[in-house]
Amino acid sequence: MDANMEFQSDTQTLLGKKEKVYIDTETGEKIYAEQITKRAYGQKQFWKIYLMDFLHILGLADSKQIDVLIYILQNTxxxxxxxxxxxxxxxxxxxxxxxxxxxxxxxxxxNHFIIKVQNGVWQVSPNIMMKGSEHKKSLLLNYYDDSMESSEKDSN
Structure with a gap:
C-alpha cells in the first residue's frame, strides 16, 4: 500500500492524496494539482438476497408462489x-x-417485500433485495420507507 494511502475500516475505503504536475504542451507552463484517489472495497454492485426474509415471506410456499417471485426478481x-x-x-x-x-x-x-406505487408499478424492499452499494441501499431505503408511509396513510 502506498505511504500516502489511508484505509478507513468503517467505510471499507482506501483514500490517498498525491501532488501531480501537469505540463501545458502549448505554453510549457507547469500546473500543480492534488490528485485524490478513493477506492471502496467490500460491497459493490451485486444482487443481495436475504434468505431468511424470503423464507419468512414465502411461508409454506407452493411452486406458483415461487414462479411469481422468480418472475419479480428477474424483472426488477x-x-x-x-x-x-x-x-x-x-x-x-x-x-x-x-x-x-x-x-x-x-x-x-x-410482508413488506413490495409496496404498490400505482397500478402495475411496485417498489421492491431494498431490505430484502437490491443490487448495488451500501450508499445506494440507504438511498433506496429512504425512498421505500417514504413510499410505505404514504401507502399506509392511503389505506387508512
Whole structure:
C-alpha cells in the first residue's frame, strides 16, 4: 500500500492524496494539482438476497408462489428496485392465474417485500433485495420507507 494511502475500516475505503504536475504542451507552463484517489472495497454492485426474509415471506410456499417471485426478481429494475407488471402481465408471463397473482401480491405487500406505487408499478424492499452499494441501499431505503408511509396513510 502506498505511504500516502489511508484505509478507513468503517467505510471499507482506501483514500490517498498525491501532488501531480501537469505540463501545458502549448505554453510549457507547469500546473500543480492534488490528485485524490478513493477506492471502496467490500460491497459493490451485486444482487443481495436475504434468505431468511424470503423464507419468512414465502411461508409454506407452493411452486406458483415461487414462479411469481422468480418472475419479480428477474424483472426488477436494478437502478431503483422498481418492478413493473400488472396482474394480467404477471399471470401470462409466470403462467399463474390472476386470482392467484392477486393473493400472492397481497401476501408480498403484507410482508413488506413490495409496496404498490400505482397500478402495475411496485417498489421492491431494498431490505430484502437490491443490487448495488451500501450508499445506494440507504438511498433506496429512504425512498421505500417514504413510499410505505404514504401507502399506509392511503389505506387508512
Amino acid at each position: 429494475e436494478q437502478a431503483n428496485n422498481t418492478f413493473v407488471g400488472t396482474y394480467k402481465k404477471i399471470a401470462k408471463e409466470a403462467n399463474v392465474s390472476e386470482p392467484t397473482i392477486a393473493k400472492i401480491m397481497k401476501k408480498l405487500q403484507e
